Amino acid sequence: MRFRCSGRMALSWVLPRVLPELARGLTRPGCGRALRRAASASASVAPDFNSFVTRTNTCGELRSAHVGQEVTLYGWIQYQRQGLFLVLRDFQGLIQVIIPQDEAHSHVKNLLCNAPVESVVRVTGIVSPRPPGQENPKMPTGDIEVKAETAEILNSCKKLPFEIKDFIKKSEALRMQYRYLDLRSFQLQYNLRLRSRIVMKMREYLCNLHGFVDVETPTLFKRTPGGAKEFLVPSREAGKFYSLPQSPQQFKQLLMVGGLDRYFQVARCYRDEGSRPDRQPEFTQIDIEMSFVDKAGIQKLVEGLLQYSWPEERGSISTPFPSMTYEEALAGYGTDKPDTRFGMKIVDIGDFVRRSDIRFVQHALSYPHGTVKAICIPQGVRYLKNKNLESLKESAKSQFNQEIVEIICRPDGSLKSLLTRFLGEKQQSQLVQALNMQADDVVLLAAGEEKQVVRSQHYDLVLNGNEIGGGSIRIHSAEQQRFVLEKVLKEDSEVLSHLLEALELGAPPHGGIALGLDRLISLIVGAPSIRDVIAFPKSFRGRDLMGNAPDYVTPEELKPYHIQVSWPLEEKEAKKN
């Protein structure tokens, strides 16, 4: 069972503690200036999709205003009807093309009538209004049609492995095998084009408005301490391996030491997590680092970045984003990735039930961080059947070893619960008030001990309950960093000796953030999976189903890298036979 949230976007910061600087940062001089600069830079021209080619227009852009013009179009045949007309498609949309029926154009008719669906054609013709009554208001180009004068089949399509219109219903594996066919869909075209536009706007904001430098950092590096999830790349030196880093963290900090005081990169990152749903072995992050900045500065930067690059058609976002501490997030939403559109906050009712004689409550409160919390579900009696309640209680028990007790508010305002007999009238009315209970509401109550967390100068950015970014003000003192490495993280600091030495040689204070681009875009377009915003994603087992990667290589190909395969026993046997 999931509670539905409204469609709007809810961005929020989750911080280790309330920041007095936050408010200060928001009225800092220069904000007005930045906004004016943004406005001036975004007064852009629409791109010309027809430069460098003989295409005069895209199919989807034609309107009544084009009537009378001769146009040259390139596109795919969506369908063809009775030798009379066909619908041509490109990335911008569909256009109806009238097939000429007169003798002089028999060649054109012949070509267009015999071309299979999804063939690529060039059509030249005159834009005409559709005959009265034949307009199609559902089609953006529905007022017009193009009367074909000449045509050319540029590539004839062989029989498709399935009907293209049923494609969406096919298994995802098949769609990934024929990814290039799936890419022709309006949805994927939209997703990838929007992604490109958003990233471009981000670059404008960072480079052109705020003087950030786009620096490419290596992806062939070496294993970081604890980097168990890093892919290895064998080198030609026996026994030595590169590693594909999970982020450019070390490099961006070294750039700060190197005086490149505002860095960003749309960085390809790698993580070998085996099979995990909706993860990709390679992914992209907007990687940002700044010198001489504090948390408030980074937050302001990111708020401006998202506001500037947010696509108009997806509504607007307002800044500053609400900010809460990690403890507030856990207390109010029970997670460090709160969906702030979710109105039903958790309420601490420990004080109201402390003096009651309920055994599991008393047990929980006897611990140092014992607590009793409740959540009120408005009109809960409508949504929660008995079996829903039972299944909730069961999973609370099996997953968290927790008791859940419900309290129902009857139409007359009285409470129905196993607990009422342990609560006095005053306690009951205090509960009703604290939880703002109305008739037909259901309250779920649980008791237990809160885990404590002691944290660094860290901040997370959360969108609709998804963590889309995280960062911190870094440690720029070598001693502190060495202490954290050795005493807190229990790592061998020798592996990071180059970084520690760099911190000793004039490292400025610095901080930054990384935004998960794939997740961010998937949330903006409302895609169910990050695979829908990646041109060629891997399956959840890390396979490319189109090109069949990874694949076997010959022992000869492994020789220069001084490695050999250790076959598991059964495969070894199978290979022998």
Added chain:
Amino acid sequence: MRFRCSGRMALSWVLPRVLPELARGLTRPGCGRALRRAASASASVAPDFNSFVTRTNTCGELRSAHVGQEVTLYGWIQYQRQGLFLVLRDFQGLIQVIIPQDEAHSHVKNLLCNAPVESVVRVTGIVSPRPPGQENPKMPTGDIEVKAETAEILNSCKKLPFEIKDFIKKSEALRMQYRYLDLRSFQLQYNLRLRSRIVMKMREYLCNLHGFVDVETPTLFKRTPGGAKEFLVPSREAGKFYSLPQSPQQFKQLLMVGGLDRYFQVARCYRDEGSRPDRQPEFTQIDIEMSFVDKAGIQKLVEGLLQYSWPEERGSISTPFPSMTYEEALAGYGTDKPDTRFGMKIVDIGDFVRRSDIRFVQHALSYPHGTVKAICIPQGVRYLKNKNLESLKESAKSQFNQEIVEIICRPDGSLKSLLTRFLGEKQQSQLVQALNMQADDVVLLAAGEEKQVVRSQHYDLVLNGNEIGGGSIRIHSAEQQRFVLEKVLKEDSEVLSHLLEALELGAPPHGGIALGLDRLISLIVGAPSIRDVIAFPKSFRGRDLMGNAPDYVTPEELKPYHIQVSWPLEEKEAKKN
């Protein structure tokens, strides 16, 4: 011996054959429109380097106009003199800071006098004119100084491993080990910031002006046929490997099949070439592909791209670039990467000496493609001593098994050469005319057979004798592609079956180009090596000397990937002991 070329930039196309379309492409409708759009889009605002931080100005931007203002600066101590003043540095330049000498500021004086060179400091103070006579016209900020009011040492620098001013003289290995110190130099700051600016302009041109879509393609793919230079990445499936592709070639073609008709990517590419001078195992290319385009269209696109992104301070380039066929390049310059600034073209003099009785000439001309060629070096007697000529002849003999004979033009216009006695007076004057010989010129003559080349729809872009781009109009017919793979390239077409199948299912005609970004930027900034335009380059053996990559990993770390190291025998022995 190298002939000096003028400083200007010479871009040219090298094509398989003369293109009648080229001239047509240049006057195509839409060019004027594109230029107007470009002009409108490039009317940009200067970036704000001080947003989000408490810095009011960068050190290098201060001028007389700032006199009287209180400024807050962040930077590195370049040097300090006698407790009286110090020079503070950031990426934009240097500023002189006056250390206060009065009792009230003793704390500030104390801080600034004791901070080691290259420490990071914050200084707040008033911009003042320098006392008359103490201005420094060599310094952009030389008319002013900042009288420090408050200061803070943000990070004290430990003793540097060498004097920073001598850094440039140190070995490159040491500079690469301390790359972050080298990055503080104005030269590397300039190179990396210019690179970022140029790439940003390219993106504006492609995305904002011409509707290209920035699509990220995977770098974990599978070995391409003949991809012997591809790094391997072991997967968790025994015996199966990903491969890091040398270019997104397959993906960009599949994007065209998928209807993303204008693609570009600033693409990370990988090539394992072992040790080769001035190559990097990972490098970057501007990768472009378009549907429905011809060679002329691609050339026009790239000419516009380079013109739009070319940095003003490096002069301007004019379009169209000169275009020559592959045969013309070889005939005129003896290379397919001609430096067109090099005025001394090769001249075919076969006809003038055909009837002479010179044995090695006759021998060469007896072959089907036999030829005699010469190059005239103006004022050659001044530059070429006997030992230069001898060494030229020796290398021609040892490297190409070629005889070289010189002809010297005496001050009176007569020719001095071993050959003159074989040539009649008419032949001699024909030679003088064909080679435009003047007094003191030296002609070098060689004879041999020309190699013949049978080529595709290919084009290369050459800058000052360096190939910086290459591309082609692709084969979009599955049959043709299969024929080329099997019959011409002798590859197993099965490995590319997904691409062949894609070509059968509605592939549009398409073509593209890839520009080598590292090389291009290094030529623009005049850097001797591509390492000077890469933030963290590898050594020529492919090592990261700062972080020490590649490095050994434990056998346990190899286990999930089902591989083990095959130690060469001697290392195995050494490991035992």
